[in-house]
Amino acid sequence: MASTVRAQAPIGQRALLITTLAVPLTGWTVHALALHRKLSVARRDPLTGLLGRDGYTARARQTIDRYGDHVLVVLVDLDHFKQINDGPGGHAAGDRVLVATAQRLTAWAGSRGAVGRLGGDEFAAAARIAPARRALRLAQLTALLAQPVEVEDGVLVDVAASVGAASPEVIGTRDLSLLQRAADAAMYEGKHTGRPVIATTAHTTVPSINGRRAGRPGTAVRGRAA
Structure with a gap:
């Protein structure tokens, strides 16, 4: 009988220890899940629902890794x-x-694309587009973004956007930072012209655009620009 009691005692102690440890672990798991949800929400722009800079960067890199030369990185500035x-x-x-x-940019990029608001009136997208269709798709995007927007009481506001794009095939790299740099330089080349510009390797050497480094990752969110 004594030996039976001694055998059961350690089992009970172990069960108590496991139960004691499980309580804080369960609490931490719930806290971690709640924190993850908050971070996921924070990665979204509250106004447009698009990914913010960090969320977009991660998603765009995944898109490039998956589709390679069939990806077009696009920057849009109103x-x-x-x-x-x-x-x-x-x-x-x-x-x-x-x-x-x-x-409009989300609809254009499709379900396989990554779309984000980088700040102010600047947007970015990484979409799977076959090389032969790049010019056509960019022309479609420019036309789509130029459609008037209905605001209050049915009033229409005329809008226009400058669009620059870069592809890994042309630029010779799958590095998102370099692709955005080239796309940004191309966008400012076509600023206010109403035509999209596809970057060449020459656009990667542009040191500064309007006083800032083109496509610099982690650039602070800019206010609404002209």
Whole structure:
């Protein structure tokens, strides 16, 4: 009988120890899951619902890794956006234009693409597009982004966007930072012209665009630009 009691005692102690350890572990798991959800939400732009800079960067790199030379990295900057913010509709009209731009870019990139708002009126996308269709798809995007946006009481606001793009095949790299640098330089080459520009290797050597390094990862979010 004594030996039976001695055999059961360690088992009970072990069970108590496991139960005691399980409580904080369970609590930590719940905390970790809650934190993960908060971080996932934080990676989204609250206005447009698009990925923020960090979330977009991670998703875009995955897209490039998966589709390689069949990816097109695109940067979009709205033209004369300050005039919309300063117009009769104010920032509410500006916000509506940003939301519409996000929706149009998302529809254009498709379910396999990555779309993000980098800050202010600057957007980015990495989409799977066959090399032979690049020019056509970029022309479609420019036309789509140039459609008037309905704001309050059915009022239409004219919008336009500058579009620059870069492909791993042409630039010779799958590094997202370099592709964004080239796309940014191409975008400013075609600024206010209404035509998209596909980057060449020459665009990777542009040291500065409007006083800032082109496509620099981690650049602080810029305010709404003109």
